[in-house]
């Protein structure tokens with residue numbers, strides 16, 4: 001077979017101007033070589049900037065031959081097609097590529113190059129397609145789950161109108177399942193889906209829907225590998241299949257904190273270009289029984305109560321959180337208990353850092369690497385558990401308005417910097433934030449600082465620790481015992497419950513315990529044990545990109 005030269009370079013016409021267009025392994029560039037405008041035919045766009053432009057091949061979505069209005073002499077009539085003809089350049093091809101806009105928004109833009117002969121045009125299309133086929137991280141076949149009831153109930157519409165056309169343009173084939181009930185997606189992934197067929201799973205919905213997807217995928221992976229999820233000390237096996245999030249929920253924090261915006265088109269483009277971002281996952285156990293996984297917020301007290309109250313107001317859509325937020329704030333409940341945690345001592349970064357986790361984060365790479373080296377060491381030194389080797393537990397007893405574990409920043413439109421602005425997506429830790437009982441006005445100051453530049457941790461009733469594991473034990477364990485008895489049916493249950501009620505008479509006006517908000521799902525147990533599993537899953541995302549000044553980053557990049 002004849003070997004193709006690495007570089008393809010031709011003089012092509014773009015908006016009536018001549019450009020030297022070049023394709024190498026990584027870049028498509030076009031440089032104007034004739035600036036004098038030459039109106040040949042068709043409309044003239046004078047707004048296009050002069051100069052040189054380039055697009056990385058990795059950000060090309062698709063290329064196709066463009067159809068040009070052709071006067072067919074034989075038939076003596078004009079066929080209406082998409083591009084206006086240009087004299088001497090009757091052939092054209094269109095390259096669709098990612099263009100960056102403000103606030104991390106991506107859009108798909110087209111540039112059409114006109115050629116003087118058909119075989120040159122075909123050669124360009126073929127060569128760009130060949131380059132795209134070498135990008136092995138791009139998905140070809142995806143399994144899509146749509147929650148039609150999430151957020152403003154627009155999931156199906158968002159997918160059909162904004163996402164499906166882009167997937168088909170990028171030659172991605174899909175199997176789409178519109179869920180019919182809660183946990184439909186989780187159970188399908190866990191038991192039925194033929195995962196070998198897919199390069200990824202796409203979740204159209206909010207954080208709760210994403211939670212379903214990760215539960216299905218992680219449980220399936222552990223079952224396939226014979227790992228017992230009930231054992232809190234087990235090392236979990238990372239999932240092969242990447243997950244894409246098309247935001248169509250109420251908070252969409254996981255999408256916002258990993259992409260920088262909750263915008264369906266931006267997320268679809270991150271999926272198409274085959275981005276990959278590892279994510280830490282917390283496992284939550286209670287009495288050696290697995291309860292749930294969490295990737296963003298595990299919140300007891302304020303956020304647990306907001307969520308529980310908001311579930312009764314689902315009909316309000318995303319506004320339910322504002323109503324329940326105000327109500328919960330005014331109720332001002334505090335909860336007593338003991339928090340124990342294992343600080344992450346051997347790592348780079350602290351929760352009070354000014355630098356944030358961004359695309360290609362060095363801290364995530366460094367700490368992730370450190371943990372995998374540790375894991376190898378502990379495997380050699382078998383019989384020694386990580387907790388026995390890994391440092392000292394600390395214990396804090398008190399009255400708390402909120403206990404939050406943020407495994408990522410938890411940035412979202414309500415709080416663009418998030419609950420823990422310096423938390424990392426993939427460093428194997430979670431930021432444990434303890435908000436002690438304080439006055440309403442002080443708690444409001446703390447909450448409001450989530451929305452301003454002021455530091456929400458710089459208050460004497462707030463502390464934050466970067467941890468690998470933590471436990472919470474409420475002062476009163478009645479509700480948990482009730483749950484255990486109901487679920488486990490332990491013998492002598494009634495007698496035990498009578499004793500608890502005698503020992504801790506509830507006055508009936510204040511709940512003794514809160515519940516946990518676990519990525520937007522209510523977890524009724526109060527006593528939990530949490531461990532972070534470093535980089536257990538992967539998303540079609542790249543982390544939030546550092547944003548240069550707007551003028552400088554309109555792609556195609558001006559060079």
Ligand SMILES: CCCCCCCCCCCCC/C=C/[C@@H](O)[C@H](COP(=O)(O)O)NC(=O)CCCCC
Nearest residue numbers: 206207208249250251252253321325415450519520
């Ligand atoms: C009085 C001023 C209050 C300002 C408070 C601002 C703080 C907001 C921080 C929000 C962090 C949200 C963390 C993410 C939680 C989601 O997982 C969860 C479910 O999302 P979804 O499935 O998409 O509905 N959302 C919430 O728990 C909402 C919390 C809202 C609290 C006001």
Ligand SMILES: Nc1ncnc2c1ncn2[C@@H]1O[C@H](COP(=O)(O)OP(=O)(O)O)[C@@H](O)[C@H]1O
Nearest residue numbers: 150151179180181182205206207208209249250
């Ligand atoms: N077809 C369905 N009917 C009812 N509930 C569903 C369905 N599909 C998913 N769910 C559940 O809806 C809940 C909320 O979904 P989510 O997409 O996160 O929306 P929101 O962000 O508005 O909470 C999740 O707990 C999920 O399990």
Ligand SMILES: [Ca+2]
Nearest residue numbers: 280407424429
């Ligand atoms: Ca983390």
